[in-house]
Amino acid sequence: MPVNLPAPVASSLLPIKGIKIGIASAGIKIEGKADLVLIKIAQGSTSSAVYTKNAFCAAPVTLAKQHQQQAAPHYLLINSGNANAGTGEVGMQSALRCCQAVAELAQVSVNTILPFSTGVIGQQLPVDKMTTALPTAYQNLISDNWFDAAHAIMTTDTVAKAISKQIEIDGKTITVTGMAKGSGMIRPDMATMLSYIATDAAIEQSVLDAMLNNAVEQSFNRITVDGDTSTNDACVLIATGQAANSIITSIDDKSAQLLYQLIADISQQLAHAIVRDGEGATKFIAIDVQQGLNTAECRQVAYTIAHSPLVKTALFASDPNWGRILAAVGRSGVTEFDLSKVTIYLDNVCIVKNGEPASAYTEEQGQSVMNQDEITIKVELGRGTAKDTIWTCDFSYDYVKINAEYRT
C-alpha cells in the first residue's frame, strides 16, 4: 500500500500540444498488459535529458546518450519488464534494432529515436516481440494518452505516477504534464528510474537544460528507497513550443521562473510519489539536515540515516528507538564532528539536545510522532548555515517479500 498516494485520475492529465503517445502490449511483462510506449515529439521542440551515473549503465542509456548528441529526438521508445542492462554487445544491438524499427515505421533517421528500458536486469531484450507490437503503438499515437502511458511504464509500482499543472504566461495558458515510474533500486544519481515531463511552452535549449538539471537536483536526486542506484535511470524534459508564448531565452525571466517552479513542483511530486510507492513502504519520511558547513555534508548525514536498515525497521515498527538515528549520525563520517552541538527532532519533538538526551522528552511524545505515516527527522549539526532535505521510506516485511520473489 503506497503512503498517501492516490491514483491519478485520467481526466486530470492534460495533453500537451506537440506530444502524441502510442501504447502496445508486446508481451514482455505479462501477456496482454501494456508494456510498450512510443512518444512522438513534434518538429521544432527542444528536449533535454539526464541519465544514471551507474558505471554499468544499460544499453538503452548508452544508445540514447549517443543519439541525443547526434540529432534532436523525434521519438522516445520505452519498454517495461526488461531493463536491457548487463546484456553486453547483444543488448546494444537489440536497442539499436528497436530504434531502427521505429525509424522505418516513421520514416525518420534512426538517431532521432531515444530508447528507454526498465525491468529485470541481465536478460536479453525480446526484440521480435517489441518490433511485432510497435506498429500498434505507432498507429495509435494520440495526444490524450498520458494516463495509459503512466500505467504501461510501471514495473513493481503499485500506483501510476502522473500529474498536470497549468499557468498563464504572456496571456497564454501553458500546460506541463509529467509521469514517472519507480519503486525499488531507487537512489537516483542524476535522475530517477524513468520520468518524462513535457510542456507546450517554447523554451530555448540552454534554458531547458538548466530547468531540468535544477529540478532533478531538488527532486529525483534527493530520494532513496534502498540506496541502490539503478542502471537505467533517465529523466526527459520536452518543450514543444506550441502554446504560442514568446520563446523563453533566460532562466532569470519572470515567466521562466514561474514555469520553472511548475516543472520543479511536478518533479518533486513525482519523486515523492516514487518514495510513497517505495517497495513495501508504510511511511513517508523527510530527513532534514540543517546547520551544516555545506550541503554535501548535510546530504551525507541525511543519506546515512535514510540507508540505515535499523532506522528503517524502527520506522516500520513505529518504534521511537531514536538511539538508532543517533548512531547513524555518529557513523556518517562528517569530519571534526562536535557532538555537543547536535540536536535531533522527530517532527517538533526534540529527542537529542546539544548531544544529550533532551530532558523534556518522553517516550509518549516519541511514540505519538512515530505512529504517524508521515514523519520529519530533523538534525541540526550546529556547524554552519547549509541545509538539505531528502525523502525516503521505511523497510518492511514486504520489501523483503517483493525483492525475494521478484523473478519468481
Added chain:
Amino acid sequence: MPVNLPAPVASSLLPIKGIKIGIASAGIKIEGKADLVLIKIAQGSTSSAVYTKNAFCAAPVTLAKQHQQQAAPHYLLINSGNANAGTGEVGMQSALRCCQAVAELAQVSVNTILPFSTGVIGQQLPVDKMTTALPTAYQNLISDNWFDAAHAIMTTDTVAKAISKQIEIDGKTITVTGMAKGSGMIRPDMATMLSYIATDAAIEQSVLDAMLNNAVEQSFNRITVDGDTSTNDACVLIATGQAANSIITSIDDKSAQLLYQLIADISQQLAHAIVRDGEGATKFIAIDVQQGLNTAECRQVAYTIAHSPLVKTALFASDPNWGRILAAVGRSGVTEFDLSKVTIYLDNVCIVKNGEPASAYTEEQGQSVMNQDEITIKVELGRGTAKDTIWTCDFSYDYVKINAEYRT
C-alpha cells in the same frame, strides 16, 4: 537459525592462567538471566584494546579509553541488555559509578577498571541493579568460566561465540581463548561489538598491540551484517604471561608469528560466527574482490555489494539475479572504471566475463550455487594486483522482524 554455527561445547573452552571470570544476573536483560561479567586480569599481564570509531560512542567506550591511558587494567566489567549509549553526562557518571563499585570491592584504583556495555541504546544504565549484583560476580571469580561468560554477554545473538586453541612455543603449551557477541548493528570500524581474547603467553605491549590491530583488520573489520557501525564496539586482547614462555618482544620472531596466526584464526572464526549468527541470516557470504589498484577500492566494491538490500534479498531467495551484483559494482564509485575488464563469479561459476554476460553461463549453474548456504561472490576488477575479502549474510523476513520488534 545461524548458518553452520554449532554452539560451543563447554569442555572445549580452556581456561587461561591469570584470567578469572565472575558472572551475575543484575536483572538488566530478563530477570534471572546472566547479564553481568567481571574479568580479573592478573598482575603483570599486558593488554590491548580497540574501540568503535562511531563519533557518538557510548559512555563506557569513552571511559574505558581514558582509564586505559592511565593504568594497566585489572578488571573488565561487561554488562549486556543496556548499551549506555546516547545517555549524555548521566551515562558517563553511571559508567564511572559501576567502575567505582568494582574498585571498592577489589581494593584497586578505579582507573584499572574498564567498563563495556551492549544492548539497547538511549536508556540510562540501571546502576543500582548492577552494583547490587556485582558482589556475586566478584565472589565467584573462577578460571573455568568462559562458557557462561560467552552466554552472559549475548543480546540478539542466538548462539554463544567462543573458541580455544593451543600451540607449543619454547616447549611450553600456549593457550588462547576468545569470545565475542554480536548479531545486528554490525559493520565494525576498528573492532566488533564486543570481543575478549586472552592468552597465557608473555607478550610485550607493542607486540600485543600490533597483534591485535592486525588480527582485527583481517577479521572484525572485514564483516558486515547491516552496515550499521555500533556505538559500543570493543575488542580486547590480554596476555597474562603465566605460561612461562620467554617474553615475545618482536612480532617477526618465528614463535610470535605462530602465536599471531592462532590469535588471527580465533579472531576470524569469532568474526565469522557473528555473521553466521547475523540477525535473520540464512546464508554466509564471502565477497572476494581481486585485481584492484589497492585494497581500499577492493573493499569499497565488496562493501557496496554486501550492503545492497537488493543483493541481500536475492541471496535470501536463492535467486541467481546476478544483475543486482553487477549494478552494485557499477555504483560503487571506483574512479576510471573500465567495465570491459570486470569478471564476476558465483563460487566457480563465471557469470560476467570482461563486462559481458559469460557465454557459457546457464541459469541452472547459477541456481545450483545460489541453493547453497555458503557462497563466495568473486569480482575481478582487471586493474591491478590488490585484493580484499569481506564476509556478510543475506537479508530475510526475520531481519525485519527482529529489528521491528527489538524493544517490544
